Amino acid sequence: MKPRGQHASMLFDDPAMFQQAMLNDIAGARSYIFLEFYRIGDDSVGERFRDLLVRKCKEGVKVKLLLDSWGTSLPESFFEQFRQFGGEVRYFKKIKFFIDFFTKNHRRNHRKLLIIDDQICYIGSANLTAYSMKWRELMLRVEGPLAQVFRKTFNDSAKIYKKYIFNKFAYKRTIFYRGFEIVQDLPSIYRQQIKKRYEKLLQKARKSVYIETPYFLPGYKLRRYMMQAARRGVEVNVIIPLHSDVRSVDLLRSKYMGFYYNSKIRIRFYTPGNLHAKCVLVDDETFAIGSANFDYRSFRYQHEIMLFGKDREIVSLLKGHIEKTLTDCIDFDYEAWLRRPVLEKVFGWMLIPFRHLF
Numbered sequence: 001m002k003p004r005g006q007h008a009s010m011l012f013d014d015p016a017m018f019q020q021a022m023l024n025d026i027a028g029a030r031s032y033i034f035l036e037f038y039r040i041g042d043d044s045v046g047e048r049f050r051d052l053l054v055r056k057c058k059e060g061v062k063v064k065l066l067l068d069s070w071g072t073s074l075p076e077s078f079f080e081q082f083r084q085f086g087g088e089v090r091y092f093k094k095i096k097f098f099i100d101f102f103t104k105n106h107r108r109n110h111r112k113l114l115i116i117d118d119q120i121c122y123i124g125s126a127n128l129t130a131y132s133m134k135w136r137e138l139m140l141r142v143e144g145p146l147a148q149v150f151r152k153t154f155n156d157s158a159k160i161y162k163k164y165i166f167n168k169f170a171y172k173r174t175i176f177y178r179g180f181e182i183v184q185d186l187p188s189i190y191r192q193q194i195k196k197r198y199e200k201l202l203q204k205a206r207k208s209v210y211i212e213t214p215y216f217l218p219g220y221k222l223r224r225y226m227m228q229a230a231r232r233g234v235e236v237n238v239i240i241p242l243h244s245d246v247r248s249v250d251l252l253r254s255k256y257m258g259f260y261y262n263s264k265i266r267i268r269f270y271t272p273g274n275l276h277a278k279c280v281l282v283d284d285e286t287f288a289i290g291s292a293n294f295d296y297r298s299f300r301y302q303h304e305i306m307l308f309g310k311d312r313e314i315v316s317l318l319k320g321h322i323e324k325t326l327t328d329c330i331d332f333d334y335e336a337w338l339r340r341p342v343l344e345k346v347f348g349w350m351l352i353p354f355r356h357l358f
Contacts, residue, residue, distance in 0.1 A: 041129030138277035255348035
């Protein structure tokens, strides 16, 4: 363990491993447990976490859950005992079926956070479901005073869980703490802070850029900065699943593959299954890990959170994760892309007007 005031980090990409690590940390909690997740499943994984949280409530530990009402669909009885013993559950933004369905209901809380006792925090890509047990994920565990800062971000989200925020200039200030940056996005057209942070990283990149994401639909500016970086001689790598869990996104992203190839941007396809990890590594010195996908929807419509920094331990762990991911990847085949079915091309074009919703 590092000296008091410093941070000890662990990185998990296997769901079974980080779920067990989370359960072990929850079991040892003495003061409070705060969970903020897009999805908890009505399945064996969700039940395992719920039952342990009930036990901690019985022990007198303060437990709060903030779940997204779109991502998490659970029967009322699921948390009945949890509430009886003092647990608090809030559902972020109830779905509205008859008013502004396609925009208001798109403004989801997509964050994944666990904070325990001002000592331990988890941030990353994964939901707590059995459905995604075979996916390749990315969860960062940090032990140290950074947990206190994440507690504040949780409390801020809990205060606005009923509000529909969509203001052109709405934003949360970036939190700077001991070399880390916690960048948070609110739904906004202009104040897309995570995207703008990525733009600056691409503009300053000197040697290499690695982007790992399940859904890759960057807007015009990001595509331009990636192209410019590649022209400067920066090795720009994008790692995405060969087949994600959203077929429409795969069809839409395919339309731009020729542009990336001709711009010397290297696309790598992860083949064993779905890749759900979300991270960026620039010049082997600056990292970003969190909940945001590299697409319009995350940047424009969703409540997201990313941790940026240059911590050498985390950079080393992330490099190892990326290197392992690449061993299971194949390169984009430009000639095969040119020969793709006409129907696939047509669907790609048809989906362009709806790209902001993916």
